[in-house]
Amino acid sequence: MTQELYQEAMKFAGEKHSNQKVPGTNANYLLHISNVAMEVLMAYFENKNFDINTAIQIAILHDVLEDTDTTFDEIAKKFGTPIANGVQSLTKDHQLESKIEKMNDSLERINLMPKEIGIVKLADRITNLQKPPISWSAEKIRLYFEESKSIANALSDKNEYLFERLKSKIKAYENFKINP
DSSP states (O other), X not given: OOHHHHHHHXXXXXXXXXXXXXXXXXXXXXXXXXXXXXXXXXXXXXXXXXXXXXHHHHHHHTTHHHHSSOOHHHHHHHHOHHHHHHHHHTSOOTTSOSHHHHHHHHHHHHHTSOHXXXXXXXXXXXXXXXXXXXXXXXXXXXXXXXXXXXXXXHTTTTOHHHHHHHHHHHHHHHHHHHOO
16 A cells, blocks of 8 residues: 555545544544545555455545545546446435335445455444434434344355444444433
8 A cells, every 4th residue: 555545545535534523522524534544555465355455445435436525437537437336336326215214225336346346345334333312212222233233144254344433333232222
């Protein structure tokens, strides 16, 4: 992995997410982005059996289509079509009605892509399984817990290290589901 790839993607994401905060905090959204990238890097240190350049760029860019006005073509022009395709597959289809349909569609698309995309999804969910925002209802916490189990099951073959990390985060998150 080159520092230039990391820095170029981080600069792009930083500009695109500049006004976004981590939900329930005052922290800039780059905190989430850097945590997802860190999970991917740790998985690579554990086992170098995937393309770190692809995975790290997608980790950094994974929410730009979903959360900003960035276009697919903009990503493709700057980072290449394979990276744009990876980011697109991690982006929920807002034309689908239910949250469950959106997640199932996303997981199906992720499973059709190279394993680096699934690795990023695992890393993303690991970093999101923190203490839920105070504004979340018990039902929302329960649904997030169930969704996390679905992600783990659907992507269990993408990376053993991240799969095990996600399983342990889900187990810890169960305490929030029971005692929000």
